[in-house]
Amino acid sequence: MMTQDDSPLSLSVLDIFKVGVGPSSSHTMGPMNAAHRFALDLLERGLLTQTGKVAVQLYGSLALTGRGHCTDRAVQLGLEGFDPATLDPLAMEPVLARIRETRELHLLGQQVVPFDEALDLLFHRDQVLPHHANGMRFSAFDAAGALLCREEFYSTGGGFIVRASEFGRSGAESAPVVLTHAFTNGASLLERCRATGLDLHELVLANETAFRPVTETRSRLLQLWSVMQACAERGFNAQGLLPGVLKVRRRAPKLHRMLSEAANPGPMEAMDWVNAWALAVNEENAAGGRVVTAPTNGAAGIIPAVLMYYRRFESGSSEEGVLRFLLAAGAIGMLYKRNASLSGAEMGCQGEVGVACSMAAAGLVAALNGTNEQLENAAEIGMEHNLGLTCDPIAGLVQIPCIERNAMGAVKAINAARLAMHGDGTHKVSLDMVITTMRQTGEDMKSSYKETSQGGLAVNVPEC
Ligand code: SF4
Incomplete structure (x- = not known):
């Protein structure tokens, strides 16, 4: 499951240390980052304004310990456009209360879609996606229920995320840069x-x-x-x-x-x-x-x-x-x-x-x-x-x-x-x-x- 190749590291110390919110980098920050990334995908592909509904499925460890690790809250905040690096912890509760009360999500703060947490955010405790124990699947549908976009992400620890299509590819979790002093170990x-x-x-x-x-x-x-x-x-x-x-x-x-x-x-x-x-x-x-x-x-x-x-x-x-x-x-x-x-x-x-x-x-x-x-x-x-x-x-x-x-x-x-x-x-x-x-x-x-x-x-x- 881990990436093993000969390519030198292309990470920054600021990839290793980053500001975030608790309680978990893999189960809170990673899912928030992935949800935010999915909403941005919809925007960049011109699909955001057509989106009438979103659904999220959590797998493996995210499903088993996600409630205690606040994965459900993180996913909703990420879809709303929040970023763990800049999110004010005090701002979280009012947003989540509004989602619960109205049963609506404001995707990136722009597109309002119905969202019933019990039906649209599912924890698959007995299933694991193929590449990693922390898997997520995001789906967007139009108003008629036709699938517009589906993406799977993995939260690989420390707040890092990787798309399923890029899993195992060198540099999938960081910008490809050439370091002056390359090292691998x-x-x-x-x-x-x-x-x-x-x-x-x-x-x-x-x-x-x-x-x-x-x-x-x-x-x-x-x-x-x-x-x-x-x-x-x-x-x-x-x-x-x-x-x-x-x-x-x-x-x-x-x-x-x-x-x-x-x-x-x-x-x-x-x-x-x-x-x-x-x-x-x-x-x-x-x-x-x-x-x-x-x-x-x-x-x-x-x-x-x-x-x-x-x-x-x-x-x-x-x-x-x-x-x-x-x-x-x-x-x-x-x-x-x-x-x-x-x-x-x-x-x-x-x-x-x-x-x-x-x-x-x-x-x-x-x-x-x-x-x-x-x-x-x-x-x-x-x-x-x-x-x-x-x-x-x-x-x-x-x-x-x-x-x-x-x-x-x-x-x-x-x-x-x-x-x-x-x-x-x-x-x-x-x-x-x-x-x-x-x-x-x-x-x-x-x-x-x-x-x-x-x-x-x-x-x-x-x-x-
Ligand atoms: S790895 Fe597990 S036991 Fe260790 S700090 Fe994280 S949640 Fe706690």
Whole structure:
């Protein structure tokens, strides 16, 4: 199911990190992007004004956990023309209430069509489309009921989508660009660094010039850092229960208050803060708030928590260090995206929390001015000890085990970076070996442990 070819990467760090809304990049942002894309297809093909009805069908993991992951809401918002990158989370509820009340969708805000959610948005829990566990089919009909257009999309993790007709084709999920320093895996990335004498983050920044000027890359990365900080801050100030049947109480606000008021914080202060930051971001994600997908929403708390740890607890930390962190972490995310997958529905949680841990470990080494070899070692350690991690969200909500798992992933990432920084970068298991192992483990994993809520905690813990 994963794309495997010899073509070099043509991804940007801004494909790996993007602003979105919770709770899921694969089940919320991807479907919203696909629905929006389908509505734009209708417009571009001159079919929008002829459209009298639309129907949406969800398959596989999207059908099994889509309600808990808000896939139904995302699809409707996407058809209305909303984009996760710019959508104000507070604007969602009034739009959805209007759709429910009027039983009408405003396609791209222009074409009003009847829409009965119970009949026009179907969850096929027992069917999977051929290429990927996260499949969607969109159909448009004219007023007489004749089919105008039908498209299938897949949500492949991290907010990426691909049309069925382009699945497996190189560059189907990103713009085809030629990077200055082409690489396909960890070994070729390190080799390019050696050949050019560049630090890994410098090489990635040079590659980004294929997409935009350096100054714009820097400012957009710092903007993402601001969104991460704002997200944690909102998480600290929010109160009460998270949405959904589990009635999970937010823990970050109380922990934040305790840490802020502690007269003698004790030797584990840094770890407590890392936990607080990770919980805050993922509670916001679970509540449908604005997050930075890093590289997924379910794992969105790990990189912010490790970055905040760096800024608060590492002497000499700086904004330049934040940039080094994000560039290096982004490159590691690209390797997983190309050579395995970022999708919990394909890889289990190794593809989400495991990848974010690996990226954060590498990012922290870059921020601390470690060597390229130490960075690669940290990324490898970050994944090696997440191999086999399953995805079994209770009630299909991105809450248990997801929120706490981000705190664990962030702490593990810091330890991976420390282990690597105490060595000279030489080690037995390469990053490429562990990425291959993760992919094979994900392929071997039973589907009940891959974002279907049909195994693990999801079947052993009562929903309420
Ligand atoms: S268990 Fe992991 S992969 Fe599954 S929804 Fe939660 S964070 Fe995502």
